[in-house]
Amino acid sequence: TGNQWGYGKDDGPSAWNKNYPIADGDRQSPIDILPHQARHDPNLGPIVLNYDRCTSINIANNGHSVVVEFEDSDDRSVIQGGPLDNPYRLKQFHFHWGGKGCHGSEHTVEGNSYASELHLVHWNAVKFKTFGDAASTPDGLAVLGIFLETGDEHRWLHMITDALYTVKFKGSVTDFKGFNPKCLLPSSLHYWTYLGSLTTPPLHESVIWIVVKEPMIVSEKQLGKFRTLVFTGEEEDERTRMENNFRPPQLLKGRTVRSSN
Numbered sequence: 001t002g003n004q005w006g007y008g009k010d011d012g013p014s015a016w017n018k019n020y021p022i023a024d025g026d027r028q029s030p031i032d033i034l035p036h037q038a039r040h041d042p043n044l045g046p047i048v049l050n051y052d053r054c055t056s057i058n059i060a061n062n063g064h065s066v067v068v069e070f071e072d073s074d075d076r077s078v079i080q081g082g083p084l085d086n087p088y089r090l091k092q093f094h095f096h097w098g099g100k101g102c103h104g105s106e107h108t109v110e111g112n113s114y115a116s117e118l119h120l121v122h123w124n125a126v127k128f129k130t131f132g133d134a135a136s137t138p139d140g141l142a143v144l145g146i147f148l149e150t151g152d153e154h155r156w157l158h159m160i161t162d163a164l165y166t167v168k169f170k171g172s173v174t175d176f177k178g179f180n181p182k183c184l185l186p187s188s189l190h191y192w193t194y195l196g197s198l199t200t201p202p203l204h205e206s207v208i209w210i211v212v213k214e215p216m217i218v219s220e221k222q223l224g225k226f227r228t229l230v231f232t233g234e235e236e237d238e239r240t241r242m243e244n245n246f247r248p249p250q251l252l253k254g255r256t257v258r259s260s261n
């Protein structure tokens with residue numbers, strides 16, 4: 001169908017503007033972050049994550065990434081503070097990663113990309129009745145981006161990587177209860193923030209991006225487990241390894257990136 005998109009040669013990021021002309025818009029994501037050109041803003045307070053009563057529901061392979069969905073019928077897991085005027089509800093998180101030995105983050109820092117990037121997607125349930133409304137309206141979404149760098153094993157990431165074999169194929173979903181993503185975050189939540197978009201179709205320009213400066217450290221072995229997933233469904237005959245599911249940096253077009261201290 002017309003809205004099929006992916007990360008391959010013919011359906012990848014350079015072809016998305018055919019079905020989603022906003023791909024060439026003025027506030028697209030990701031971007032290359034230049035720390036020395038970011039404006040330090042002393043009014044930018046700390047990011048506050050209240051995930052303690054969060055309710056993860058399932059883990060799924062949706063043919064683009066591995067996604068953990070959360071119960072978002074009330075304010076039990078929210079992000080607030082920093083550049084946000086309201087609390088935003090956690091809806092899902094997912095990852096972007098590269099091929100073996102290649103990097104796969106979406107945001108880059110002075111042209112350098114990280115091995116992978118974790119996105120925690122939140123929506124403004126104060127201003128919007130449904131997540132769909134929030135996702136298609138400026139500043140309806142807040143996405144917290146965390147870089148992954150290879151090094152020592154991450155002591156909690158195994159809770160995700162141990163479940164990946166159950167969602168190898170596109171369309172697979174398994175129960176994934178009681179996971180609190182706070183255990184994945186680095187110690188410091190100093191961040192850059194700017195106004196941008198979803199990095200996958202429909203590419204809505206509805207995202208307040210909050211990119212944490214300190215990466216989380218994961219082992220090459222843990223990262224390799226993400227590459228055991230495939231983009232294709234179990235019934236399809238070809239098995240296309242899920243990797244390099246990242247959009248390259250987009251033009252800043254005059255936007256300002258602010259930095260917390």
Ligand SMILES: NS(=O)(=O)c1c(F)c(F)c(S(=O)(=O)CCO)c(N[C@H](c2ccccc2)[C@@H](O)c2ccccc2)c1F
Pocket residue numbers: 062064065067091092094119121122131132135136141143197198199200201202204
């Ligand atoms: N990098 S990113 O954060 O921009 C991003 C992704 F990279 C990404 F892969 C996804 S996805 O859900 O895995 C597949 C694309 O829909 C979403 N999912 C979207 C979404 C899910 C939950 C809450 C908000 C947005 C996407 O599913 C979506 C967008 C707009 C309207 C409905 C759904 C997403 F937001």
Ligand SMILES: [Zn+2]
Pocket residue numbers: 094095096119199
């Ligand atoms: Zn993402």
